[in-house]
Amino acid sequence: MTRRKPIKGEEFLPTREEILAFIAENPGKAGKREIGKAFGVKSGSAKIALKHMLRDMSQEGLLTKSRKKLTKTGDLPSVFVATIFGRDKDGELLGRPVRWEDHKGEPPVVLVVPERHRKDAQPGVGDRALVRLASGESGPEATQLVRVIKLLDHKQSDILGVVRLSGEGRPARLVPIDRKQKELAIDPDGMKDAKDGDLVSVDVGRAGRYGVPMARVRECIGSMNSEKAISMIAIHAHGIPHVFPRSVIEESEAVEEATTKGREDWRELPLITIDPADAKDHDDAVYAQADTSPDNEGGHVVTVAIADVAAYVTPGSALDAEAHLRGNSVYFPDRVIPMLPERISNNLCSLREGENRPAMAVRMIFDQDGKKLSHSFHRVLMRSAAKLSYEQAQAAIDGQTDDKTGPLLEPILTPLWDAYAALKRGRAAREPLELDLPERKILLKPDGTVDRVHVPARLDAHKLIEECMIQANVSAAETLEEKKTPLLYRVHDASSPEKLEALRDFLSTLDIKLPKAGNLRPAHFNGILNRVVDTPHAGIVNEVVLRSQSQAEYSPANIGHFGLNLRRYGHFTSPIRRYADLIVHRGLIRALGFGKDGLPESVEPKLEAIGSEISATERRAMAAERDTKDRLIAHWLVDHVGAQFAGRIAGVVKTGMFVRLDDSGADGFVPASTIGQDYYHYDEKTHALVGRSTGETYQLGDKVQVRLVEAAPLAGALRFEILSDGTKRKPGGPKGRGKPPMRQGKRSSSAQRKGQRKGTR
Known part of the structure; x- marks a missing residue:
């Protein structure tokens, strides 16, 4: 073993072996200051000598610096991003560090333990998470145990899009499914026989300091004209496993x-x-x-x-x-x-x-x-x-x-x-929602x-x-x-106070009161629904009541099922x-x-995590199914651009309103900037856009006529132009509703709308 090197008086520098041992015992916590303090390095000359020693060890590949902390080369930093790739024989999650290029050999396998007290989504296979090293048994299949700090979004390379050829001598382009992502150039050597119009998933390579990132095709899914392409978009976009090992x-x-x-x-x-x-x-x-x-x-x-x-x-x-x-x-x-x-x-x-x-x-x-x-x-x-x-x-x-x-x-x-x-008589007595x-x-x-x-x-x-x-x-x-x-119970909690207040505000515009007293039961909501049966508001009131409800999930802790009005409920069928x-x-x-x-019995301690995971996969499936329906209908309506449809306002936000068509149930967006000449502001309490000068109002649930302006099949998005006039707001009470009048001479071209006020501010 190397002897300590004296510096001044009784001060000694630690040996390389001692430094490596100290870092191993304090993973992710050992910086220059901590090492100096641990070995009594106090004088200025000793600190400089230690600094040079640590620099030499780094240059020789013995140490790696991360966030001003030192680790033994080949060791994991205290905090890093991990990809969860599978499970061990006990069902626990296994992961690997995302970045390992600066180390030799294969990246280590870690045992990923969720934080039990966290209320947000729990990690699952295929996720990426920010993790920290923790103490505890890692099992035979992993080298260390880590705990999740935060779940991260899918990495940038997880991009799905359609190939578009750009002409001879120019690289092909990728038009991403997600319209928030920018178009990418595809490396000519990374096309994998993809053709114009093919749906592909790509990896995004690194670019030089001033270069543009180039994508490489990871998988060619097939022509967008194929019957399964639309659902395959959702499968890939949501990371749904679809091929059995x-x-x-x-x-x-x-x-x-x-x-x-x-x-x-x-x-x-x-x-x-x-x-x-x-x-x-x-x-x-x-x-x-x-x-x-x-x-x-x-x-x-x-x-x-x-x-x-x-x-x-x-x-x-x-x-x-x-x-x-x-x-x-x-x-x-x-x-x-x-x-x-x-x-x-x-x-x-x-x-x-x-x-x-x-x-x-x-x-x-x-x-x-x-x-x-x-x-x-x-x-x-x-x-x-x-x-x-x-x-x-x-x-x-x-x-x-x-x-x-x-x-x-x-x-x-x-x-x-x-x-x-x-x-049926028993159900009526139980009074579920x-x-x-x-x-x-x-x-x-x-x-x-x-x-x-x-x-x-x-x-x-x-x-x-x-x-x-x-x-x-x-x-x-x-x-x-x-x-x-x-x-695992199927649990459904009562509505949150915030959701109930929003529902109460909306119902007040229809002269319907939601009791403010606590302990609301499904029967209270049923009374409201019964009031609007066979009225023009029935559909939207049912939907708003649904939005006010909590989401059902799986949990080993029983809180009952509010919607079904049952004290205990578990999925068996x-x-x-x-x-x-x-x-x-x-x-x-x-x-x-x-x-x-x-x-x-070994599964019992894991039921909470399993419940969180399968609740998340259920939400993932619902989102994928909804996205697929939206894309199919957008494809269907491409040939109907310019046609007029009847619908109802199904949602109102600051930037515009969502309209649901009566015949197909398709949802589309009307930007606020395209609604006539007035300045429209968002009234959160009444779920309405209100004209500042005219008082003209478009409110959740209103019947409207719209024209289809744009259908974007890849995004599953529709854009409408409103043809109906709004109704005049009545001060101090709900506004009147009837058959929607039609706008006369509605300006529809972009050139004609240049003078319009934009946005809702």
């Missing part, structure tokens, strides 16, 4: 079909599936009969059977890890990105008519008023007696049977509807383009299945609570497409002794 596919192909071993044989019970006509998988089946018990006159026994995904997707398997990563299936108009491979989701766990399938079933007993008296869970082997569509089942009940439903009407369908009549928001469905042509947009009828058949599933979910949560088994349901199934298997493939 080979290990997952191989594992799914290797699983063996379940038998009656360890199960009750329910194959003779005539359970049936009722689903959309185009459904590819069937994960729930139902059956009902009158309760013959003399103590429950007029009561019903309702059975719900759910595909037993836990039989094939076991804890710690590759299938389980991939399902956890995806969190849920994602549904687009032209395709589905499933949570599980097709052999599991569309075959072994699809309750096909006439085929043996494993299931988790709950048998529930209700009285004549729809109150649940008891329930019991069973692990069974079943055989679906029939596959029906919602429309087919409803038609049979309405007296229009076919060859299939005719024999099923009296023994199966009629008892189901009798039971539903009781469940009853929003009326018709869901528009996009119908596609064979070439993948939009044929039309329509609103499917809301049938009793839909409501019957929905209420059966809700009761099954409640039963699952009750059983797991009773057995003291951990679970769709383990094919939701990871939360699979966790509930495993909890029931463990709690009721149904097998060895139940919920492992």
Whole structure:
């Protein structure tokens, strides 16, 4: 070992070995000052000598300087950006530093631990995060443990766009999907056979000091004219995993079909599936009969059977890890990105008519008023007696049977509807939030383009299945609570005071009062909704009430479900497409002794993080589905630029207003700078744009006529020009509304509008 070098009197410089040891013991905390203090370096000459020594060690590659702190070359700084790339065998997140160019060898693997007290989104695989070194066990697959400081946006290189050729001798351009990003030049050597009009993802290379960054094609997704291009934009833009790893596919192909071993044989019970006509998988089946018990006159026994995904997707398997990563299936108009491979989701766990399938079933007993008296869970082997569509089942009940439903009407369908009549009474007594928001469905042509947009009828058949599933979910949560088994609840908090105040302000413009007293219940909101039924304001009031609600999420801590007005609620009914349901199934298997493939105890401490992750993947899926619908409709309306449409104002902001078209449900923007000659300011309380001179007002919910000015398919954006005059505001009260008058001689060209005031200031 090198001896300490004397400087003056009794002062000594530390040896190189001592400096390296000190830095290793104090990762990210050792700068020149800290080293000098630790080794008693006080005099000016000694400090200069130490400075030279540290400089020499840096030049020799022994030390690396970061943020005025020193680390051993090859060591991690105290704070750095990490990319989360996977999980260890216990399901914990693993990451690597984003930058490692200045070090030799492969970047180290770190164990990424979320901060439990943080209320924002938790990290997941594929995220980038600012992390700090922390003490603790890192496990065998990682070198150190880090804690998340902040989740970061996707790196700049994660850009999706369309290739546009620029002519001979000039590099191709990338037109980004996100219009906030600038166009990029594509390196001619990095085209990867991409052609003009192809959708590609690119990496952005470094440029010189005065150079322009050049992009290189990472993946060529295909022509924008292909039927799947629109949904692929959303898949890539939102980072949705859509290709199963080979290990997952191989594992799914290797699983063996379940038998009656360890199960009750329910194959003779005539359970049936009722689903959309185009459904590819069937994960729930139902059956009902009158309760013959003399103590429950007029009561019903309702059975719900759910595909037993836990039989094939076991804890710690590759299938389980991939399902956890995806969190849920994602549904687009032209395709589905499933949570599980097709052999599991569309075959072994699809309750096909006439085929043996494993299931988790709950048998529930209700009285004549729809109150649940008891329930019991069973692990069974079943055989679906029939596959029906919602429309087919409803038609049979309405007296229009076919060859299939005719024999099923009296023994199966009629008892189901009798039971539903009781469940409806129970639901009415419970008074959940009853929003009326018709869901528009996009119908596609064979070439993948939009044929039309329509609103499917809301049938009793839909409501019957929905209420059966809700009761099954409640039963699952009750059983797991009773057995003291951990679970992920589906929780929905009450509205925040800020959202309620905004709702109160809007409703006041319609002469509707929202009680200020605390402890609002769903019934209060239902009273408001009932007041606007069959009025021109019904749609917008339902939507504003929806906006005032909190977002449902998954959590091991139960706060109840406000919207459904239930004290405890857990998702049990769709383990094919939701990871939360699979966790509930495993909890029931463990709690009721149904097998060895139940919920492992090692998962319990991770349930909070898992709940945050799958809540985030759910929000990601919703955003991707919404973006895809917007882009499809924008593509559809490209040929309708200049056409006029009827709609309603669906949102108001300082810079303009959003208008939703009546026929298609498409949303577009009207910039405030294009609304006539007046100066419009934003009235936040009334959700309105108000003309300063004229008092002309455009308010949330108003009926308007608009002209389509621009359709941007890549961004899924529409721009409208307002054709209707606003209404005159009445001081001290709500403004009148009626049929919107049309603007006469509306100036529409950009040249004519040059004199208009811009913005809302």
